[in-house]
Amino acid sequence: MSVLSKSPWIIHYDGSSCNGCDIEVLASLMPRYDVERFGVINTGNPKHADILLLTGSINEQNKPVVQNIYNQMPNPKVVIAVGICATSGGVFRECYNVLGGADKVVPVDVYAPSCPIRPEALIDAVVKALGILEKKKAASLAEEVKK
Numbered sequence: 001m002s003v004l005s006k007s008p009w010i011i012h013y014d015g016s017s018c019n020g021c022d023i024e025v026l027a028s029l030m031p032r033y034d035v036e037r038f039g040v041i042n043t044g045n046p047k048h049a050d051i052l053l054l055t056g057s058i059n060e061q062n063k064p065v066v067q068n069i070y071n072q073m074p075n076p077k078v079v080i081a082v083g084i085c086a087t088s089g090g091v092f093r094e095c096y097n098v099l100g101g102a103d104k105v106v107p108v109d110v111y112a113p114s115c116p117i118r119p120e121a122l123i124d125a126v127v128k129a130l131g132i133l134e135k136k137k138a139a140s141l142a143e144e145v146k147k
């Protein structure tokens, strides 16, 4: 039995990118893929989000923003690095101000490398993230019971 009481809500943040992956994220919300039909909501409020979906690479300017979003999300939470830029820095890796992928500033649970990500791969990554979120939730409930 699932310990998750609702479908995941996602917050999406784009770091330093070409926006190709962001267009694919939008495509997954459009009628062809329509992830909202499963109750998955794209929220703008980190306090309502279970999953942080990061596209683009991390640079000095967006580093505190990403950390701020992550820190505002309630536990348990899951981070997905979407596209090769968020996975490793990608094509921006050698830029003077780029630190690398999302895992340079927040713990990443799911890596979904591609350039750009396809909606099918993105949905697959969200399903994988759901499994991790469920395990984290079960672990935190077990901790609560022990107290």
Ligand code: SF4
Pocket (backbone or CB within 6 Å): 017, 018, 019, 020, 021, 022, 055, 056, 082, 083, 084, 085, 086, 090, 091, 114, 115, 116, 117
């Ligand atoms: S992975 Fe490719 S498509 Fe996605 S943001 Fe980077 S360069 Fe653009």
